[in-house]
Amino acid sequence: MPSPSNHADNSAAASTVIQVAVPVPLARAFDYDCASAPEIGARVKIPFGNRQLVGVCLGVAQQPDPQVKRKAVQQVIDPEAVFTPALWRLLHWASDYYQHPLGEVLHHALPVLLRQGEAANYQTTQGFRVTAQGASCELNELRRAPQQQRLLAALRKGVLLRRDISAQEFSAAALKALQDKQLIEVFTYQPVGDGEWAFAIGAEPLQLNPEQALAVAAIGAARKPQTYLLEGVTGSGKTEVYLQAMADVLRRGKQVLVMVPEIGLTPQTLRRFQQRFQVPIVMLHSALTDRERLDAWLDAKNGNAAIVIGTRSAVFTPFAKLGMIIVDEEHDNSLKQQDGFRYHARDLAVVRGQQEQVPVILGTATPALETLNNALQQRYVHLQLTQRAGQAKPARQTVLDIKNMPLKAGLSVTLIDRMRTELERGQQVLVFLNRRGYAPSLLCHECGWLAQCRRCDAYYTVHQRQHMLQCHHCGDQQRLPLQCHDCGSTQLVGRGVGTEQLEQTLAELFPDYPVLRIDRDSTRRKGSLQKHLTDATENKFPILVGTQMIAKGHHFPHVTLVALLDIDGALYSADFRAAERLGQLITQVAGRAGRGSQQGTVVLQTHHPEHDLLQDLVHNGYSAFARSLLQERKLTQLPPFGQLALFLAEAHDAQQALQALQMIAAQIPQHADLVVLGPMPAVMERRAGRYRYQLLLQCQQRGLRQQVLQHVLPKLEALAELRKVRWSLDVDPQDFS
Numbered sequence: 001m002p003s004p005s006n007h008a009d010n011s012a013a014a015s016t017v018i019q020v021a022v023p024v025p026l027a028r029a030f031d032y033d034c035a036s037a038p039e040i041g042a043r044v045k046i047p048f049g050n051r052q053l054v055g056v057c058l059g060v061a062q063q064p065d066p067q068v069k070r071k072a073v074q075q076v077i078d079p080e081a082v083f084t085p086a087l088w089r090l091l092h093w094a095s096d097y098y099q100h101p102l103g104e105v106l107h108h109a110l111p112v113l114l115r116q117g118e119a120a121n122y123q124t125t126q127g128f129r130v131t132a133q134g135a136s137c138e139l140n141e142l143r144r145a146p147q148q149q150r151l152l153a154a155l156r157k158g159v160l161l162r163r164d165i166s167a168q169e170f171s172a173a174a175l176k177a178l179q180d181k182q183l184i185e186v187f188t189y190q191p192v193g194d195g196e197w198a199f200a201i202g203a204e205p206l207q208l209n210p211e212q213a214l215a216v217a218a219i220g221a222a223r224k225p226q227t228y229l230l231e232g233v234t235g236s237g238k239t240e241v242y243l244q245a246m247a248d249v250l251r252r253g254k255q256v257l258v259m260v261p262e263i264g265l266t267p268q269t270l271r272r273f274q275q276r277f278q279v280p281i282v283m284l285h286s287a288l289t290d291r292e293r294l295d296a297w298l299d300a301k302n303g304n305a306a307i308v309i310g311t312r313s314a315v316f317t318p319f320a321k322l323g324m325i326i327v328d329e330e331h332d333n334s335l336k337q338q339d340g341f342r343y344h345a346r347d348l349a350v351v352r353g354q355q356e357q358v359p360v361i362l363g364t365a366t367p368a369l370e371t372l373n374n375a376l377q378q379r380y381v382h383l384q385l386t387q388r389a390g391q392a393k394p395a396r397q398t399v400l401d402i403k404n405m406p407l408k409a410g411l412s413v414t415l416i417d418r419m420r421t422e423l424e425r426g427q428q429v430l431v432f433l434n435r436r437g438y439a440p441s442l443l444c445h446e447c448g449w450l451a452q453c454r455r456c457d458a459y460y461t462v463h464q465r466q467h468m469l470q471c472h473h474c475g476d477q478q479r480l481p482l483q484c485h486d487c488g489s490t491q492l493v494g495r496g497v498g499t500e501q502l503e504q505t506l507a508e509l510f511p512d513y514p515v516l517r518i519d520r521d522s523t524r525r526k527g528s529l530q531k532h533l534t535d536a537t538e539n540k541f542p543i544l545v546g547t548q549m550i551a552k553g554h555h556f557p558h559v560t561l562v563a564l565l566d567i568d569g570a571l572y573s574a575d576f577r578a579a580e581r582l583g584q585l586i587t588q589v590a591g592r593a594g595r596g597s598q599q600g601t602v603v604l605q606t607h608h609p610e611h612d613l614l615q616d617l618v619h620n621g622y623s624a625f626a627r628s629l630l631q632e633r634k635l636t637q638l639p640p641f642g643q644l645a646l647f648l649a650e651a652h653d654a655q656q657a658l659q660a661l662q663m664i665a666a667q668i669p670q671h672a673d674l675v676v677l678g679p680m681p682a683v684m685e686r687r688a689g690r691y692r693y694q695l696l697l698q699c700q701q702r703g704l705r706q707q708v709l710q711h712v713l714p715k716l717e718a719l720a721e722l723r724k725v726r727w728s729l730d731v732d733p734q735d736f737s
């Protein structure tokens with residue numbers, strides 16, 4: 001693979017043939033004529049079919065076919081590569097590993113504006129400065145126009161941008177008047193930044209406890225770049241370890257990439273970093289405009305940002321001088337891209353660390369089994385924090401048997417009593433239920449009819465407040481029916497409990513204690529999640545109700561009782577990752593208890609108190625629990641001991657989806673170590689009107705899997721049957737639904 005800094009050679013020829021990676025689902029590159037060869041990694045505008053696309057130059061074509069009539073590049077957009085050499089290598093690696101067309105991978109890695117062909121420059125803006133006349137005139141002459149006087153005085157101190165003018169409340173009229181008098185002039189300002197920033201510590205670092213100190217020292221003392229698993233129980237102060245490990249990197253003028261789960265990317269996180277380091281920090285999150293995102297991307301690429309905090313796609317950020325990568329909550333599922341170019345950002349972060357020769361820290365209280373195994377095999381350095389930081393003690397965990405107990409919206413009387421005690425002591429209580437809406441289904445009390453989504457094999461969720469039925473799989477919505485579709489009865493009732501109903505019941509049970517619900521529905525409005533989290537932290541609501549949104553990393557110092565309702569489903573799930581996920585979820589939610597000075601308690605309500613998984617988790621903790629799950633995975637040859645790849649085909653016609661996978665299966669060579677399962681219907685056989693089938697490859701060696709995929713994939717492009725369906729390949733799949 002040529003590096004992007006090399007010039008694609010052959011400038012002597014009048015016209016060159018270059019290879020272009022095009023964002024289409026085809027693995028090959030395409031040849032184009034070009035007057036003079038652009039740099040490798042620069043973008044070009046090209047005609048493709050009857051469209052115009054933005055592709056990336058891969059270099060000069062070695063043996064262009066003289067017979068073929070080629071089209072010409074319409075425009076070379078970039079004078080140089082838009083990717084850094086290290087990122088270029090990562091993207092090639094990813095295309096290869098995930099068997100995803102390079103053109104789409106490169107496209108995916110760029111900010112939207114660059115995908116559309118925008119120049120890779122900061123936005124220009126209008127700036128204002130004094131003229132020679134304006135610099136020398138008497139300010140006093142403007143005494144009758146105080147607005148103009150104030151503005152001119154300000155401009156004499158330095159240029160102001162359009163946005164500064166409005167932010168500092170100078171009047172537009174004054175601006176115009178000074179321009180008319182030719183005391184000031186407008187110019188086009190293009191920010192560049194010189195990639196220089198001074199390192200300064202803001203708030204003083206905390207005094208580390210011995211385990212934290214050991215971790216920071218280990219990371220700092222490493223002679224060669226390494227991947228670290230920082231396994232620290234909830235509240236053990238992992239963030240403090242990140243901060244102190246980063247300090248050294250920043251001091252040397254290097255940049256740090258911090259990756260966080262989607263929901264962990266909050267202003268609280270930002271504030272913690274800002275308070276510690278007085279350096280430029282940029283956040284890459286979904287609320288940015290395309291322009292803001294490009295500017296942030298440029299800040300990283302030019303070295304103007306010292307710290308970049310972002311979610312999974314941040315792994316594709318170019319850096320001028322990367323010094324460290326931190327992946328917080330490395331077990332979190334939001335790090336996996338589940339459609340299109342399916343990649344795991346944690347795994348790519350580790351690869352990137354090796355390629356850029358920088359340390360990678362994977363932090364979590366509940367490591368993914370893949371990561372834990374890598375640490376146990378000593379591919380990663382295993383750092384452990386077993387104690388909570390500061391004064392906080394570990395929470396007491398109890399399993400509450402609710403067999404035969406009367407339940408109110410899923411709450412047992414025992415739990416209600418415990419909650420009352422806690423609330424009367426002035427403490428905060430958190431009730432976890434991973435189901436939003438009022439009820440997970442709508443039932444006819446007379447005939448048993450259940451309202452089923454028109455387009456999916458799933459029931460509608462009842463959303464009482466909006467009087468709607470909503471499918472949580474395809475988004476389909478309907479008015480809440482008044483009558484049963486089968487028998488016409490009006491006796492329709494919600495079956496099961498969702499957070500909306502739980503909130504209502506809790507408000508009735510505890511009228512003196514306000515309830516706050518945090519889930520996707522209650523946080524739709526911009527800024528509302530933020531506000532809710534702040535209110536929760538400050539104990540403005542003694543009762544918190546939430547879904548997994550509140551499980552992740554948040555610090556609610558007043559919560560002393562955490563209750564988990566309705567976790568039994570996962571105990572008997574067919575998904576081999578269900579136990580691992582349940583262990584992570586329970587541990588993370590439980591970790592919200594007792595983070596302040598008061599000891600916390602966790603109550604797990606279940607109909608299966610004797611279940612081995614629960615017993616193991618509660619008595620031995622996640623760390624031991626995960627090790628026993630690893631033993632099971634070893635016996636069954638499942639990840640991390642087996643390597644999986646999943647083909648999925650979807651079509652409105654079930655036969656077409658099935659046949660597509662049969663054709664794929666027919667291309668797979670026989671091998672003693674390769675198991676092919678399926679085609680078989682997906683767990684949810686119909687979703688959004690499409691029938692879904694799966695074909696699973698399982699083998700022991702990653703190398704064999706890659707060989708097989710490399711053999712199979714190119715053949716699939718030629719199969720006409722596959723064009724009739726939507727199909728995809730997921731390497732290291734996480735989700736089998």
Ligand code: ADP
Binds near residue numbers: 207232237553
């Ligand atoms: P984790 O991310 O491991 O769950 P945090 O980093 O959020 O834990 O830390 C939990 C709390 O402990 C925070 O309030 C933090 O300020 C505090 N803390 C961390 N390290 C120390 C320390 N060495 N001494 C005192 N308090 C600490």
Ligand code: ZN
Binds near residue numbers: 445447484485488489
């Ligand atoms: Zn009915």
Ligand code: ZN
Binds near residue numbers: 471472
């Ligand atoms: Zn649906």
